Amino acid sequence: MLAVFEHLALAAGREVMRVFRAGCAVDSKLDSSPVTEADRESEKIILAGLRAAFPEIPCVAEEEASAGIMAPGLGDAFFLIDPLDGTKEFVNRRTDFTVNIALVRDGVPEIGVVFAPCTGRFFSGRPGKAETIKIDDNYVIVDRQPISARAGMMPLTVVASRSHNTPETDAYIRALGAAEIVSVGSSLKFCLVAGAEADVYPRFGRTMEWDTAAGDAVLRAAGGMTRTLDGAPLAYGKRNQSDDEDFANPHFIASGKAAGSG
Structure with missing residues (x-):
């Protein structure tokens, strides 16, 4: 396949x-x-x-x-x-x-x-x-x-959206402390984390599942994970959502391996 x-x-x-x-x-x-x-x-x-x-x-x-x-x-x-x-x-x-x-x-x-x-x-x-x-x-x-995602070490390298940044994203990045910020468009953000070129991709703006699924698959294959703000893995196939349209994603944070993982 x-x-x-x-x-x-x-x-x-x-x-x-x-x-x-x-x-x-x-x-x-x-x-x-x-x-x-x-x-x-x-x-x-x-x-x-x-x-x-x-x-x-x-x-x-x-x-x-x-x-x-x-x-x-x-x-x-x-x-x-x-x-x-x-x-x-x-x-x-x-x-x-x-x-x-x-x-x-x-x-x-x-x-x-x-x-x-x-x-x-x-x-x-x-x-x-x-x-x-x-x-x-x-x-x-x-x-x-x-390629393999890395365990983040300070200062973290953060990838952010070039066209869709938000105040919430900026606030999250500031809260991380000293961080290098790489601005890039599209799902390449997931891939930079997957390839150990970055550590975290926070997304506090709107996305749809087709925007994220392929990059998320690459990231998970490389040992990383994408989680919603409550810590659960971002799920796909979301239909009949009470608060949004079909296939709309909540806010999420994609990151590399946890510190100490293989």
Whole structure:
């Protein structure tokens, strides 16, 4: 399954870069968030590939969900797809937008890939194994290296959202004490923690499950964890929520290994 994810992320990333180079119109969805041809074409590629390879597993994809297209039941396992995470970065000609594909099983993000086609950064994770992947100019995988989250040591390195920072996030970072802050867009924040390039990613702004599942899967595969503010692991497949819409996340903190862990 992970090999299929990687293949589809590369194919979708190639299409995203075609649109990025050519330029495209920017439309607004009902929630006023931007959407482009790159979002739509990337999602078509990913959904076609997943549904051909795994027809029995439901798909939850951002643009289909925005259009009201949703499987009536998810069962024990389903795919979460964000075809272009960081559309604002894409529109503003920044480089850290990503293609995200994840498998959720029993509420846990189990397998995931995050591909940043503009920079070539590519991460994958499955239970017990997380990797950073190197590709060549033809989108062919040429190398893999294992990654592992680290136990945080002061001063902590914190990754924060470039486009969606909040006063609550700033207050949390200040409370950590001396900390180096790295601002980056999209789900790469999870991957920087997974790869021991950062220690903690606090998110006190709104996210949806397709924004976080793939990066969270990579982080958990690398030994880290994403927890809600009450300390529970962030769960997926949240529907019929009394206080929010389907698949909306609460605030969370993603971090590397606890001090003293292996």
